[in-house]
Amino acid sequence: MEVFVAKQPIFNREQEVYAYELLYRSSTENSFPDIDGDQATADVIINSYLNIGIEELSNGKPCFINFTEKLLQLRLPTFFTPREIVVEILESIEPSEELVCICRELKQLGYQVALDDVVLNEENPYSYQLFQCADMIKVDFLSTPKKIRKRIEKIAKENSIKLVAEKLETKEAFAEAKRIGYDYFQGYYLAQPTIVSTYDVPTYFYFDYKNIEELAMTESSMDSITELIEKDLSLSYKLLKLVNSPFNRTKQKINSVKQAVMLLGLIEIKKWLYIFSVRNKVQKDSDLSKHVVQLSLTRAKMCESIERIANYKTAPSASFTLGMFSIMDKLTGVPMEKIIAELPFEEELRDALTGVQNSLKDVLDLVTAVEKAQWGVIRKKCEVLSIEETEIFKIYAESLSWSNQLMETERLEII
Template sequence: MSTHDVPSYFQSYYEMIQNLSNEEPSLDHITELIERDISLSYKLLKLINSPAYRPKQKINSIRQAIVLLGLIELEKWIYVLAVREDIIQNSQMAEETIRLSMTRAKMCEEIGRLRTGKGDSSCYFMTGMFSLMDSLLNIPMSKILDELPLQDDICEALQGKNNKLKEILDLASAVEKAQWSRISEMCEKLNVDEKTIFKIYSESLAWSSQLMNPEKNTGKQPS
């Protein structure tokens, strides 16, 4: 946890510690808090992949990583990170890149849900979230993926291999870059409505902006 750190937002730690101290912590809420914070997500996956916890199966969601770690161990880990972040100043990363990562994550999640009709679209969220990790850490994606126990289809998509996750990531990227002909082509291929995709993009931008600027939050948590 001492190298290649991604900046994190302190309120995520403290809100999680408060939740973990409840008599009956909410696994859903804890999962949501970690998914909102790209730094916590990255560190959690690295921790799970350490010799002490390394899972037999590949990880496809933050919730699965939390279950494997256990709430007691998670609470200890969060305390350590919170104290460490208070003492050590993170290197300055591009805020816009983190915002873009979170926007992509939300977009991929929503498009994945729209396309598959399934409630669990965590693998799409993970693909979008980690798609810019090489830019944030300034190290090759292949090296990052070697350190994370992500399931094979997520790793393949992040390395540019074509699959269902990569298709949706490509569509999200095309929307970001306003590649109109590419958007039309991909929407037709994936059988999704263009207007719906732009609505998802707008909502994802609002979601990530709310996360990045919590002081402007009126108290309503993004979902």
């Protein structure tokens, strides 16, 4: 499925691009859909971090990202490095002791904090403390009365806080902001948001997303989380991309989801599971068919079962991963070579998925031959792997039954 992120440049006084703000979009229409803030931010984080890539979006500039109170409490800004983002605090978040502590913690870690459409509330004792945490304040030039703007400008000057004039829609508004002494400028007069798109693997949870959210927020074991992720190609793919991301990059090559979970750790995994669950509440439309979902599950189970009785031995988890990921190019429309280049697979698994003939590829060839009823290929591959033909058809029937059971009894939801 196609996914989107919009980016709007923020300029300095010389009208050079200083940064970009990343904005939620659900289509090529350049407008913000009316959805929950947690869902919008979760979508922006997943698409910018995992699907498109923050470096490609930013051209080396920092990116402003809106964070809701819940996502700040989960310390989600730390998914990015301090040089990659500016943490934008929404005006809808009431200043509190907890919010001030979170902002101070982020500042100590090197993150910049921007207050968006800030509301002056002198009755709230934490409002001024929040100002003191800010590196920047964004001021809406379209709707903020001049009297309030002047108060914000005064506080910013007293605390050496940079000012960002946003929603500049006319030449006159830009000139006024520049004359007053604003540091940065954003708005349709200067540049409209640009939509960037790519393809993602649709998520097909084998049980409802609420169960995933509960799993992410409770004391779950590594085995239970691994079992969940292994049965979902999209979650498996994103997890493996996380392992191979610049922030988490490891030289260690892996061949299973369990290894990836162990490398990242349960705390990090649970945070991402929560983000996936929040994001997928809004992704109810997909052209992913039930047939393709079942095909990936059946292939994974078949490859795993064949490995257990074949004369060639590798980890069953590698064979399961092989079957699951073998349809990635069909799902995304992206060449398998490009997909695999972003994943930390061991060489043998990588080669098999990209068409290089080896023992794992023999296993996959046998599975696809069974799907297509290619009797000559089935006979040849059974000989290579020292498997009786009767065994392979038994494995196919059992694997099909297993995937059917998952889809029918676990309330599969394709999103």
